[in-house]
Every structure is written in C-alpha cells, then in structure tokens.
Amino acid sequence: MFYMLLRHRDIENLNQIDTFLKEDGFEGFKKALKMDTTDVTNEVKEAGLRGRGGAGFPAGVKWSFMDNNNWPHYVVANADESEPGTFKDREIMESNPFQFLEGLAIASYAVGANAAYIYLRGEFWEVAHFLDEKIEEMEKAGFLGDNIQGTDYSLNIYTHLGAGAYICGEETALLESMEGKRGQPRVRPPFPPSQGLYDKPTVVNNVETLTSVPYIINKGADGYRKFGTEKSPGTKIFSLSGNVNKPGNYELPLGSTFRELIFEHGGGIPDGKSIKAIMPAGASSSMVVANDEALDTQLTYEDVPNVGGDLGSASVIVVDDSISLDWLINKTMDFFHHESCGKCTPCREGSYWMKKLTERIHSGEGTEEDVALLKDVATQVRGKTLCALGEFSTMAVVTSIERFPEDFAK
Amino acid sequence: MTKEVTLTIDGKEVSVPAGSLVVDAAKKAGIDIPVFCYHPKMEPVGMCRQCLVEIGRPAFDRATGEAVLEEDGSPKINWGWKLETSCTNPVSDGMVVKTQSEKAVKGQNDMLEFQLTSHPLDCPVCDKGGECLLQDLTLAHGSAESRFSFDEKRHAEKKVALSDDIWLDRERCIQCGRCVRFQSEVVGEAVLGFEERGSHTQIMTTSDPGFDSNFSGNTTDICPVGALTTAQFRFGARPWEMEATASICGECPVGCNTVLNTRRDVKSGGKIVVKRVMPRQNEAVNETWLCDKGRFANHNTDNRLLAPSTEWTDAIASAAQKLSAADEPVFVVDGSLSNEDLYNIKSLADEVGAKALCYSEAGGGALTTKSASYGKSGAGDAILVIGGNLYAEAPIFWLRAKQAVERGAKLIVATEAETRLDAFATTVVRDLKKGLEVAEEIFAKAENTVVLYSGDDALAQFCAALNPTSLIGVWEDANTQGAWEMGYEAVSDLSALKGKTVYVAGKSSLVAAALESAEFTVIQASEEANLVVGQTVSIMETSESVCVMLPSRTIAESDGTFTSAERRVQRFFSAVLPMGDSLPGYVITAQIAEKMGVTLDIDAEDIFSAFSDLSYADLANISVEESLLIGGTCYENEQGLGVMLPAKA
C-alpha cells in the first residue's frame, strides 16, 4: 500500500522532527519558498486537489480567490473533525504532524498569510498540546517565525480549541467561534476568501487537504495525478466504521471501489451477516443501497452521486442486515437535533420535529402517516437552511424511507 | 449619486440604488415579503428564512462576458434550485424575483409551519396580538390544523423579568435575534444574548442588573412577536382598542416624535388615559427609537391641579388685578411650556413692560439660537460633548453621537465623571478646560462641528468661542430652546422674584420657588401638584392674599409646538381629554391679558403664525421621509416631521 498521507505507517517515529527531516521533511516548503506564490497556487490547482473536509472544492482555486486588495490574509486549518464516523485528521495530527504543518505553511506562503491557525474541536485538547510542541520544534528548526530559511517570509502558527460543537466544523461558524462569538454560521456570500477571520481574506482547509500539499509541491501536479481519477486525483483517507470486521483509516487512491474498501481492506461484515446499506459520508450521508452496482462504484466525488450518495469526508459507515433503519435515523436525528445551532428556523424546528417523529416511529407507536409526515418534514427542510447542517440532517431520513420502505412498514 | 439598478419583481420593473436588498426593493414596488429577523435598521442575518423567494439572474457567456439571450431575444435567466432569502441578497441588474410563485409561497408557508410547531399561539392574552407579524402571517397563510403533535410542543418559561421594565416570554420567542442585535449593533450595549443552542436556544440578559440599558423599550417594538413586553403596558390593552395621537416627548430637549396610544380605562375610573408611548419615525430626530425615560414617562399622574383657587372668572380677575397693580411684575417660565404658551406670556410681559424670564440651570441660551442642525454627522465631522451626562439627560442625542462615530466622526468627551459615552469617544478628557483645548485642535481640521454642552453661561461662552456649526445646550426641559428663540431672558437663580408680584408658569419646582420668594404669585401649573398642593395647603387660609392658582394642561391634553435643542420646531396634538377645569396655558394668559386691556390670540395655530415665519402646515410636511420599515409597530409618521429653524449668520 502506498502512503502519501499516513506515511507514519511505514516510517517509525515520523512525528519526531529528526525523523521527519531525514525523510525529506519540509522539502516541499523549501521548494515553495523559492517559487512565486502564484506558481505554488497554480501547481495545487493543476494537481486538482479537492477539499477533504466534505465539499470537495478545488483547493488551488480557493486559494486564488483570496482578495489581494484586503490585508492581512489568514489560513485556518479545520481540525474540528466532528462528523460521526470521521477520525482521519486526528491520526494525521498525532502521527504525521509535521507533514500537516508543512502543508499549512505552504498554503500560508501561497496566499501571503503570516499567521495561520489550527482550529481543533475541544475534545482534541491533548492533540492541541502535542501540536504546540511540534510547532515549537518546527520553529526551532527554522521553518517558522521570522525570515524563514533566509527569505523575507515570516509565519507563525497557533492552535485554537473550540468547545466541541459539530457546527464549528462549518467554516464560517468556525471563524465566528475563533473570534470569540457564538459558533453559528454566517450568511454566505461573502465567502471566507473575501471576508473571513476578522473580516479579512481567509483560506479554510481541512487537515487532510493541507497534508496533501507537500507531496504536490515535491512531485508536481503530474506526480500527484498519478493517483486517483481525472476529476478526483490523489489519495484519500477513508475512515471505515460500522458493521465491518476491521474498522479504521485506509488511505487509498481515489477511484478504488466500495467493495475494495469494505471487503478487501475492511475484512467484510462480521458474524456472517450481509451488507445492507452504506453511509459514505458519516451521519450526513444518504443511505446508499449496498447492491453490487454500489459496491462496484468508484470512490470519487463524481461517481458516488450515481448511486445516490456523496463522497463527502469519506467516513464510510457500513450497515448490515441486522440493523433496522428506523433505529438508525433516530440516532442520526438525535445527533442533528443535539448539534443544530438553532440559528435558522427550518433546522432548529425541523430537527426537533424529525427527532420526535423518528422516536415515535422507532418505538413502534408511529403510524404510516407519521412516516409520510417525517419524509415531508425532511423535504420541507431541504434547500432552505442557512448552512448545510440542516440539509445533512435530512439526507439519511429521506433516503432511508425512500429506499428501505420495509423498515418503516410496521 | 449611487448607481441605480433595475430589476423585475413579480412582473413589476423597479429601480433602486445599487446595494439595496431584494426585500427593500420589493417594498418599494409595493410588495411586502414576509420577514421576521430582518429589520431595516440592522445588518441582515438571514436567520429566520421566512423571506424566501425565487431569484433568477441573467446568464452571461463566460468567454465573452456577453449576456446570453433566449430564442425570442429576451435575456436568459438562470434559476438556482434553491429559494433564496430576500433579506440577504443585494439586487443586481436584470435580476428577476418571484415572491408569489408556487415554490416561493410554499417555502414561506413551510417556514411559518416550522415557526408555529412549538409556538404557544396564546394570542388572546398576548400584548402583541393585533400587531404581531407571526399572527398576521398565520391568519393569512397558516394551516388551520397543525401537523405537529400538540403533546410534543416544547415549553419554556413564560414570565422572565429581564429588568423592572421588560418581561420575556420564552415560549413566544422565535429566536429572530432582533433584540440581541439591536442592543449590540444599534445601541452598543450588548446586554442581551442567546444561551443554549438548537431548539433550546433562549434569550438571556448578560448584565447585572438585568437588561441594563436606557433603550430597552425599543426591543419590545421590534420584537416581531409578543416575547418581549413592557411591564408598563403588559396586559394593559389590545392594540386595536387604542387611539393613536401624534405627540412629542416632553422628557428632554431631543424632541423625539411619539405616538400616544390612548384608551378609556376601567382602572382609571373610566377616563381616557395614555396606555403607552410609541416611537414615531423621524429619521432626523429619533429614527424609530425612544429612550426608556421618554417611553415610560407617566402621562396619567393623579397629582394634578384640577381647579382654580376660586371660580375661573374671579381667579382671572384677581390675577389681572394683582398684576396691573404691581410696580414691576415679573413673568417667569421654564422650558416645560409650549411655544404657544411662551408666546402669550412673553407678549403680555412686553405689553406691560415687565421682564420675561426663563429659568434654566444651563446657561448660554441666546448663544444657541443661530445654530445649525446636529444632523447626521459622519466622516470629517467632529463632536464635543462637554459637561454633562448625555446618556441620562438626552439619551437619543447620546445614541446619535455614538452613531456619528460609527460613520467616521471624531468625538471628544469632556466630563468630570466617567460616562457611558467614553467607550465610543475618540478622545476622553476628565477636565472641561482641557476638553475645550482638544476640541479646538480637532475642530480646526473638521468640516461640520457640533458642541453638546451641559453647563452654565461661562461654559457656553467658551463653547461658542469654538465657533461650531452647531451649538446645542442640553437643557433640562423639552422646550427651553423655544424660550430662547422667543427672546426670554435666562435666569439660573430666582432671587429676582423676592418681594415681587410674579406670574409663574411651569413645573412644580419653579412654582415652589416662586411661592417662597414672591409677595404675590399667579400660578399657572398643571402636573406634579404634589409640591403645589403641599405648599397650597399650608397657605390656604391666606391664599387669596398670597396667590391665585390657575390649572393648565399637560402635553397629552394640549395642542402646540416644542422647539428641540437643535432648533427643530415640532407639533403635538391633544390625545386625552383635559383633567378637571384646566385650560390651555395660552388661553389662561389671554384671559388675564384681556382683563388688563391687552388682546392676545386664543387659538394655538393663530398664536404660532403670529410669532413664527412658519405655519402648522409647514410642520406637517412629511415629504422627505423615506419609509422603508418592515415589522414593528406604530412607526408611521403621518403628522409631520417639523421644521429645522435655519442657521443664522
């Protein structure tokens, strides 16, 4: 297996700076520092690196949107990692922190930011302390601070802990939280590259996105495009969980299939049960029917929608045939009701309503009308919320009822 | 000139300034898009999602930048799959908006249904009922049956006292955030906030004491539902039972435009009383706000002088006789009287060759009568606030100073004690002299300059020496400026009354002082009879020989005008029936004058025209008003914006 991101699985002690330096550490950053900033951005653009936080937006394109008439610029690494089923960024930060920090430094250089922040969910306080040490070591090694590597570029990186709210993974809520306000999304536009942190142009990128950057700079866009597909280049970490024998993080080239991930790498379904459904993007997913067509579908941003899902953050949750989906969507609704920030009406009220309905249905007291109403309420939330959380909350609900009607016909 | 943008809303073509929001553009076309969180005085937040509409934008060819045309030559319009919030989307050229399409209406109704899931709908006992946005929308579009299970409604505290003045019903709150944003954005006192999240989200006060702000009452106006109510009006009346009369706040010299809502009241023995005071929009004075001092002022006091000391005719005759007999009678007033009252008294004094004095602790009145409007100062301008505590004395002036700073004006605060304006000031000095020096420096580089002073004649002289565009005395009373404009002589102590025959008209404090010093006192007074009665009781037996008491009317009972400290002349109308046998002040004076052989007008409008170049019709002008207000209550100004007196060289 080739590791571009989880390199620590091949190299022991990669989270020690000496080891990292011996393993071509900071070569990408050094190379970038000798390049024109726009060339760095263009390289990432050409590599076609797509955001790993969920939306899959091309990273280089995002960087090129930074408003150059408004300074200073900031880069924020999104390490909120709150999507149920996602646990990849944590492994990166704990075991391959310098590659992530290097990517963050390259991104900062590319957009002319002299300050970069890492926003971590509150529960990651140990990771934050660990990163603080790594940042210090990196500075001591001459890769942070003033006049890095003898250039006139200066950069400082700071960690910032949230208070453990899912919504603070949404980039504008994250920025509000960083500013010390209630973690609630902003109206967009303006998008962060025009008005972000403290209203200054800001790039927000996922940890994994940034960790991919050093390789791109080292090997060039072409080198990076050796992996993955035309529209989804590179490798991706799949957080595999649910009813599967070997849950865990798997770094595979984009374009691998569900079958490969779940059965080859994940060891298949335990206890002789069979696979029923897949949630490809954590709790926010649609419920994909796990038939052969789905299992042979390539894990890419463009292919997963063909079977009624989204790649999202690629936190693949496997559901076996012992699970009734009325139970499962009651769980997801419990989560979304708990995490709805309450700023907008359809999500605040809709999540409460849907939670109540799924409770009733799961407890066996629900009627056919309740199921129809649940689907109607979910549909009614769609397309009307202020941020995507409200949208996410409806995905599993609607698709489970549509695709697995037998689980609701009681 | 800002660029105009032309778009089509529900088939109507509208042109609005670039940067306008779709919701405001629609309003201009006469189309009301339902809103909850949006308020034109605050930044849009797009929270409630009530204002969803379909928005289409013209398609452009990426390569050429040319507009893409349909086969018939009309521009091709791109429609997104989502509805959009009209309160957050700025207009653009060629935009097409549908507010009434099936999809848009469905979206709006969907939001309404969500809003109502846990709303108590206790309209029958809700103060807002009758003027509630949620109730109006529910009546117009709501479903008669709820799909939400009644047993699953969320409940919350219904009686939360945020302060002595403001109550919160958490069950009625729809989390629109208007109140929170008003306090932080408009007032700059962020004493309200949200706690918890999701469906547990609640409004809370973050200050101790609770809701510590002099502008708290405004949140009850802008709250789109009955979640915030005032202690004063709570359960007091239904909005549709009340009459609305235009008035001017009499609590300070800012001259805020108000509406007095009145109703016949059982608790008041069947009298028509003022149930609440509401702001009336006047962008040049108070926008749509009132301070709590003005809003919660008591208009229904029972401490009233109800009848003259003897029969009216005898009392008038006795007053006239005493004044005629006196060698050097003195006429003394304060700024609580209307211009019409002031003019008749001044005219009588002039006729008999007597002094017309206006009592005021603050000096320099004559210096202020040339001044220009305080106006909407902004970038390039400078303001000096010196001597007083604007926040308490003239709260809306305070708010305007704060807003001017936000628009880029420089603000110097020179006061001995800390004030709530310090936080917004460019420069704060705790010494008045120093303040004048700093102001001189900053004024030298500024365009329009404003001085708001509270102090004596000496301070006024110093301030006038700065030569500001606008010199404003922060008077104790609402119409002190009116007295200066009329040429009253200022007095700050009443020793001049010693042993004289005095015609005193004004507040009880002035009357009491006159009674103490004068040989004989003609008293024309209305409210706060406390003191008068107290004094009167003790001198009752000899009253005929010491004083004659003539009951006049309150602002709520009178027609007339006030001139604000920044010299805006504004009209108020009688809202309630007069109490007892009281008469308008100017009529009392005219009757005394008649007995003394002097003829004065007894009609407010005639009196006004006699002393002013203006007429009541001029004051009724509302042409400059841009009324783009959505939601809230009672803002309309149909009775006039008043007139700024021109600055004099």
Ligand SMILES: Cc1cc2nc3c(=O)[nH]c(=O)nc-3n(C[C@H](O)[C@H](O)[C@H](O)COP(=O)(O)O)c2cc1C
């Ligand atoms: C409710 C919600 C939660 C999110 N949580 C995360 C998260 O935990 N981590 C993350 O990187 N992005 C998260 N996102 C996506 C971010 O808003 C943003 O798109 C992303 O950080 C951009 O980085 P990328 O382009 O590198 O993916 C979330 C989005 C939403 C709507």
Ligand code: SF4
């Ligand atoms: S969709 Fe939900 S999480 Fe997003 S703003 Fe609305 S209430 Fe908050």
Ligand code: SF4
């Ligand atoms: S109290 Fe009123 S104004 Fe404040 S958030 Fe609730 S509904 Fe809105």
Ligand code: SF4
């Ligand atoms: S600022 Fe003055 S005039 Fe305005 S409401 Fe307050 S007390 Fe009345």
Ligand code: FES
């Ligand atoms: S979202 Fe537009 S009015 Fe609330």
